Amino acid sequence: xxxxxxxxxxxxxxxxxxxxxxxxxxxxxxxxxxxxxxxxxxxxxxxxxxxxxxxxxxxxxxxxxxxxxxxxxxxxxxxxxxxxxxxxxxxxxxxxxxxxxxxxxxxxxxxxxxxxxxxxxxxxxxxxxxxxxxxxxxxxxxxxxxxxxxxxxxxxxxxxxxxxxxxxxxxxxxxxxxxxxxxxxxxxxxxxxxxxxxxxxxxxxxxxxxxxxxxxxxxxxxxxxxxxxxxxxxxxxxxxxxxxxxxxxxxxxxxxxxxxxxxxxxxxxxxxxxxxxxxxxxxxxx
Amino acid sequence: xxxxxxxxxxxxxxxxxxxxxxxxxxxxxxxxxxxxxxxxxxxxxxxxxxxxxxxxxxxxxxxxxxxxxxxxxxxxxxxxxxxxxxxxxxxxxxxxxxxxxxxxxxxxxxxxxxxxxxxxxxxxxxxxxxxxxxxxxxxxxxxxxxxxxxxxxxxxxxxxxxxxxxxxxxxxxxxxxxxxxxxxxxxxxxxxxxxxxxxxxxxxxxxxxxxxxxxxxxxxxxxxxxxxxxxxxxxxxxxxxxxxxxxxxxxxxxxxxxxxxxxxxxx
Numbered sequence: 141x142x143x144x145x146x147x148x149x150x151x152x153x154x155x156x157x158x159x160x161x162x163x164x165x166x167x168x169x170x171x172x173x174x175x176x177x178x179x180x181x182x183x184x185x186x187x188x189x190x191x192x193x194x195x196x197x198x199x200x201x202x203x204x205x206x207x208x209x210x211x212x213x214x215x216x217x218x219x220x221x222x223x224x225x226x227x228x229x230x231x232x233x234x235x236x237x238x239x240x241x242x243x244x245x246x247x248x249x250x251x252x253x254x255x256x257x258x259x260x261x262x263x264x265x266x267x268x269x270x271x272x273x274x275x276x277x278x279x280x281x282x283x284x285x286x287x288x289x290x291x292x293x294x295x296x297x298x299x300x301x302x303x304x305x306x307x308x309x310x311x312x313x314x315x316x317x318x319x320x321x322x323x324x325x326x327x328x329x330x331x332x333x334x335x336x337x338x339x340x341x342x343x344x345x346x347x348x349x350x351x352x353x354x355x356x357x358x359x360x361x362x363x364x365x366x367x368x369x370x371x372x373x374x375x376x377x378x379x380x381x382x383x384x385x386x387x388x389x390x391x392x393x394x395x396x397x398x399x400x401x402x403x404x405x406x407x408x409x410x411x412x413x414x415x416x417x418x419x420x421x422x423x424x425x426x
Numbered sequence: 427x428x429x430x431x432x433x434x435x436x437x438x439x440x441x442x443x444x445x446x447x448x449x450x451x452x453x454x455x456x457x458x459x460x461x462x463x464x465x466x467x468x469x470x471x472x473x474x475x476x477x478x479x480x481x482x483x484x485x486x487x488x489x490x491x492x493x494x495x496x497x498x499x500x501x502x503x504x505x506x507x508x509x510x511x512x513x514x515x516x517x518x519x520x521x522x523x524x525x526x527x528x529x530x531x532x533x534x535x536x537x538x539x540x541x542x543x544x545x546x547x548x549x550x551x552x553x554x555x556x557x558x559x560x561x562x563x564x565x566x567x568x569x570x571x572x573x574x575x576x577x578x579x580x581x582x583x584x585x586x587x588x589x590x591x592x593x594x595x596x597x598x599x600x601x602x603x604x605x606x607x608x609x610x611x612x613x614x615x616x617x618x619x620x621x622x623x624x625x626x627x628x629x630x631x632x633x634x635x636x637x638x639x640x641x642x643x644x645x646x647x648x649x650x651x652x653x654x655x656x657x658x659x660x661x662x663x664x665x666x667x668x669x670x671x672x673x674x675x676x677x678x679x680x681x682x683x684x685x686x687x688x689x690x691x692x693x
Binding site for chain 2: 165172173176177178180181183184185187188189190191192193199202206319322323325326329330332333337338339340343344
């Protein structure tokens with residue numbers, strides 16, 4: 141299929157996703173609905189930190205480690221789930237998936253396009269959270285010292301990886317209607333626990349550290365933190381201090397490519413199975 | 427009365443049977459909170475917190491089963507029933523709407539109770555958390571009154587959400603993490619300061635959790651108010667929410683009939 145056709149699918153799917161997310165209520169209410177939940181999740185961690193440490197100034201590096209991990213994990217929770225929810229919504233709720241299959245478009249490009257509204261909203265939540273962290277909580281972040289090229293490269297790879305996982309899960313959703321939300325949330329929860337989101341990997345048992353080291357999101361979070369805090373503060377905490385940023389970038393590239401390949405295979409397999417089993421237009425009320 | 431009793435039992439039945447008939451859901455319902463609990467416990471360990479904080483996390487994580495059930499199994503329920511066309515059938519039948527809500531609450535308490543107990547048990551075993559129950563009757567009373575109060579709140583929300591469209595879904599979403607935050611699911615609520623804690627006490631689970639933490643962890647729980655006072659407030663809240671639910675249900679049903687919104691879908 142021509143690139144221009146994919147771009148057109150992507151653009152219209154992104155527009156559709158945005159309209160579905162936002163056009164049913166007033167903009168301010170929509171913004172509150174969209175950002176309050178992820179920001180509250182981050183504030184829970186802030187209060188837990190303050191209860192134990194009695195102030196950000198008592199351990200600013202650890203505070204920054206946790207805060208940034210939690211804030212950037214919003215992309216995993218929102219964008220990955222956003223991609224998988226496309227199948228549930230279009231198949232079960234709106235019952236339009238069969239029409240999309242008949243249309244001359246790529247379903248994977250359509251899913252990516254639909255996830256863009258989540259990506260945009262999550263980006264707003266992340267910016268607000270970081271601004272709140274700096275202005276209110278005393279997050280020690282100096283935007284003048286940020287390694288922007290490293291940050292941009294890490295974000296591009298990280299978001300690609302999250303979308304790849306989302307597409308794989310969307311494929312699995314075709315086949316597991318009544319378990320799809322459990323599987324999706326379970327995988328999201330496992331990433332939250334195993335990727336060094338809130339605490340250094342070294343706190344986990346050794347087997348869990350090994351699993352965490354095999355997930356690209358671990359390297360993505362590490363690079364995001366290192367790019368925002370050039371120096372050695374983050375490396376000293378994370379448990380990945382022995383690895384240079386170049387090595388971690390290489391790991392991220394390789395593991396992201398592996399996840400992209402796995403995602404393509406999983407989606408193709410699930411898509412074929414779903415068509416054969418007549419599950420593309422199935423409604424289960426789950 | 428026999429009709430309403432039958433309606434309540436009839437509405438509770440599918441929830442109880444549903445919880446037992448699909449064991450794989452129980453697996454996910456127990457596993458998912460455990461992942462979150464594990465993350466918070468390792469976080470506390472990384473911060474060097476006292477071991478009692480790990481107990482707060484296990485207790486709070488177990489209680490999320492009830493709160494999530496209140497939000498998604500009670501508050502949003504009439505919205506879902508409207509979407510799939512059941513609400514009109516409920517309204518046509520001669521039963522009391524409160525009996526219907528009571529049945530939903532009883533069935534929900536059972537299914538959420540199974541999940542909460544499993545989460546609590548596994549959390550205690552896996553993370554080697556120690557709790558001491560010195561006053562079991564007091565603890566049981568606090569727990570039961572908390573459940574009645576939060577399910578009363580859920581019944582009230584169910585009535586208010588009856589006419590909502592996608593707002594119902596979004597408000598329930600909005601009442602998850604923000605409530606975990608202000609109600610102190612994972613830390614002593616007193617840490618939020620007196621004004622926020624006092625405001626959050628309107629949500630029964632805030633005082634219920636605080637009282638249970640005090641009864642299980644003693645001084646380390648950093649309680650907000652004496653447990654007896656919290657129990658009295660919880661009793662008042664339980665009665666208040668049940669009464670408000672009754673009025674809200676009547677008002678919203680009348681409004682819905684007048685505006686023709688009781689069968690409106692795809693809002």
